[in-house]
Amino acid sequence: MSTATDQDRNESETRADSGRRTLLLFIITSLTFGTAFVGIKTGLIDIPPILFAALRYDIGAAVLLTYVYWRGGYWRPRTRGDLMAVVIAGFFLSGLNATLLFSGQQYLTTGTAAVIFSLVPVLAPLFALALLPEERFDPLGMVGILLGFVGVAIIVGLNSLSTTGESTILGVTLVGGAAVAAAFGSVLLSRTDRSIPGLGMTAWALVLAAGLVHSISVLIGESPGDATPTLRALVAVLWVGMPATAFAFPAYYGLIDRAGPVRANLTSYTVPLVATGVGAVVLGEIIPVRTVFGFAVIVVGFILIERHNLLYEIRRLRGLPVPPEHGDEHICESAPRG
Numbered sequence: 129m130s131t132a133t134d135q136d137r138n139e140s141e142t143r144a145d146s147g148r149r150t151l152l153l154f155i156i157t158s159l160t161f162g163t164a165f166v167g168i169k170t171g172l173i174d175i176p177p178i179l180f181a182a183l184r185y186d187i188g189a190a191v192l193l194t195y196v197y198w199r200g201g202y203w204r205p206r207t208r209g210d211l212m213a214v215v216i217a218g219f220f221l222s223g224l225n226a227t228l229l230f231s232g233q234q235y236l237t238t239g240t241a242a243v244i245f246s247l248v249p250v251l252a253p254l255f256a257l258a259l260l261p262e263e264r265f266d267p268l269g270m271v272g273i274l275l276g277f278v279g280v281a282i283i284v285g286l287n288s289l290s291t292t293g294e295s296t297i298l299g300v301t302l303v304g305g306a307a308v309a310a311a312f313g314s315v316l317l318s319r320t321d322r323s324i325p326g327l328g329m330t331a332w333a334l335v336l337a338a339g340l341v342h343s344i345s346v347l348i349g350e351s352p353g354d355a356t357p358t359l360r361a362l363v364a365v366l367w368v369g370m371p372a373t374a375f376a377f378p379a380y381y382g383l384i385d386r387a388g389p390v391r392a393n394l395t396s397y398t399v400p401l402v403a404t405g406v407g408a409v410v411l412g413e414i415i416p417v418r419t420v421f422g423f424a425v426i427v428v429g430f431i432l433i434e435r436h437n438l439l440y441e442i443r444r445l446r447g448l449p450v451p452p453e454h455g456d457e458h459i460c461e462s463a464p465r466g
Contacts, residue, residue, distance in 0.1 A: 153383040157376060157395050162402025164372035165238040165245075166410055171364030172234055174356040178345040180365070181226035182338055187369025189334035192377060196328045203328045209321035213329050216320065218336030220313025225306045226337065227344055232302025235295040237413045239404030240283060243423045244303040246396045250276030250429050251311035259315050272432030275425050280304065283422035327381045334373070393434075397427055 171180050196203040205211045233241045253273055284300050322329065355361060383392045400423060407413040431438065 150383065150386045153379050153386060154392075154395065154398075156379040157383055157392075158398040158402050160371045160376035160379065161395065162242065162399040163406055164368050164376070165233065165242045165399075165403040166406045167364045167367040167372055168230055168233050169238045169241075169407065169411060171361055171368065172230070174358050174361035175365070176345070176350040176354045177230040177234060178227055178341060178348060179350045179352065179355065180368075181230040182341040182345055183365050184368045184373055185222065185226065185334045185338035185341060187365070188373030188377075189331065189338050191370065191374035192327070192331035192334060195374070195378065196331045202324055203331075205324055205329075205332060207321075207323055210324040210329070213317055213320045213322035213324065214332045214336060216313055216316045217329055217333035219340065220309050220316065222330075222333050222337030223340040223344075224309040225313070227341055228302045228306035228309060232299045232304075232306065235299030236303060237404075237415070237419075238407030238411065239400060239413065239415055240419050241299070241303050242400035242403035243283060243419055243426065244280060244300055245307050245310075246400050246423070246426060247276050247280065247304065247307040248310045248314070249393055249396050250426060250433060251307055252314050253433055255312050255315040256318075259319065268435070269433050272429040275429030275432065279422040279424075279426035279429065281422075282425060283416075283419050285416075285418045325381070326384070327378060330377050330381075397430065 168180070175183070205214055229241070229245065232244075236244070250273055253269065280300065284297065380392065380395070383395070404415055404419075408415055
């Protein structure tokens with residue numbers, strides 16, 4: 129009797145410890161990706177946007193590649209599927225995404241940029257409908273997708289349609305383009321037959337993206353001489369390169385391993401909250417009311433799209449049986465959060 133009681137106590141303590149670690153990974157992922165938007169906004173004062181994005185990936189790629197090599201195991205591409213995954217992730221999820229995101233953040237507050245970027249899980253189903261024959265969405269799911277676009281329209285606002293709002297429209301278009309690139313890349317990635325783990329794939333993708341973004345920076349006429357060497361710029365580059373990239377991705381993939389991609393995907397909606405709050409405190413940004421309402425509408429859209437997965441996760445948390453046909457994969461699993 130005593131042995132059984134001790135075993136139950138040990139299992140309960142193990143579950144509690146696992147739950148605390150999962151929560152810690154969730155918090156780290158939200159904080160690191162969320163503060164990335166603040167670091168980007170700060171660094172853009174002194175550094176040209178595309179060059180800044182390239183520097184982020186220089187640091188992130190070096191640290192992540194060193195980490196996956198040190199950890200060992202399946203750390204480098206071995207198959208054609210692995211190489212295809214690295215190319216897709218490097219071009220769409222990292223290279224094109226960062227080029228558009230850093231360019232667009234010049235014209236938006238950190239919170240608004242993060243909210244627009246949180247459209248990734250809402251946009252991905254649109255591409256899935258065209259590229260993944262097995263994906264189907266019922267009328268409520270389609271309403272959810274529509275609400276995502278309504279949320280963006282609310283954020284832009286009628287005032288932005290005037291001449292004085294042209295910069296806002298440009299910023300929303302660029303950051304929205306980054307979200308499209310991430311969503312499209314995520315769906316393409318789900319079609320690859322890759323065996324390499326997500327973190328190893330991301331490390332190599334950042335190497336490819338660094339070269340791509342540096343090339344774009346040179347082609348549009350940016351130069352290291354255009355950057356102003358300030359302490360603020362140095363801190364911003366180190367922050368987005370280390371905590372917001374090299375630390376954020378291991379935490380995110382660790383969260384996927386522990387909690388599954390559906391629950392990990394919820395960080396898409398804690399990241400904007402972090403970005404908005406830190407942007408208000410550190411940069412003194414004012415949070416527009418329409419951004420709050422627009423974000424709420426986007427979240428409702430996400431809930432409608434993912435309602436079945438979310439209900440399954442609630443059942444799991446309550447210890448209720450889950451249908452065996454319900455899988456753990458998610459088309460936005462490998463999409464960056466910031």
